[in-house]
Amino acid sequence: MTDSGCIFCEIISDKAEASIVFQDDFVTAFMDAFPVNPGHTLVVPNQHSPDLAGLDELHAGKMIQLARKLAGALRASSLRCEGVNLLLADGPVAGQTVFHVHLHVIPRFIGDPCGIRLHTEPPAAPAREQLDAHAAAIKRALDA
Numbered sequence: 001m002t003d004s005g006c007i008f009c010e011i012i013s014d015k016a017e018a019s020i021v022f023q024d025d026f027v028t029a030f031m032d033a034f035p036v037n038p039g040h041t042l043v044v045p046n047q048h049s050p051d052l053a054g055l056d057e058l059h060a061g062k063m064i065q066l067a068r069k070l071a072g073a074l075r076a077s078s079l080r081c082e083g084v085n086l087l088l089a090d091g092p093v094a095g096q097t098v099f100h101v102h103l104h105v106i107p108r109f110i111g112d113p114c115g116i117r118l119h120t121e122p123p124a125a126p127a128r129e130q131l132d133a134h135a136a137a138i139k140r141a142l143d144a
């Protein structure tokens with residue numbers, strides 16, 4: 001299933017230009033056009049889904065499997081890679097700008113210009129009761 005007007009669907013079906021690293025029946029990996037660091041790769045399911053919720057388990061699994069292999073390949077490559085971030089932005093508030101689900105594989109090295117960080121303030125540890133309540137809320141939704 002493809003979506004007309006989706007740039008990643010166009011790349012997957014070779015209607016738009018991209019530097020492809022890997023493609024099989026399930027997933028495609030290509031270079032991000034605006035890389036954070038050299039080697040920044042995107043892994044996308046060949047099936048169009050704007051978000052994670054719409055992605056089936058097979059394609060989701062293939063996506064993470066390929067990202068894992070690419071992380072190893074980046075480390076073994078001639079590109080500078082001392083660590084790797086995997087990043088998936090699910091929804092605009094999470095920073096998603098292209099609405100065909102994709103996993104970023106970003107090579108990292110000391111002193112690089114990448115600004116990924118989880119905390120913008122010094123981290124505070126919530127009380128155990130609060131963490132338990134959050135875990136329970138997610139468990140209820142998982143079991144529903």
Ligand code: 5GP
Binds near residue numbers: 033034035089095097
């Ligand atoms: P997001 O912000 O949705 O997590 O990531 C979208 C990514 O797609 C960005 O890192 C952006 O640089 C990349 N991107 C946007 N348009 C194109 C394009 O036409 N070709 C390629 N290869 N990457 C793109």
Ligand code: ZN
Binds near residue numbers: 006008010100
């Ligand atoms: Zn698409």
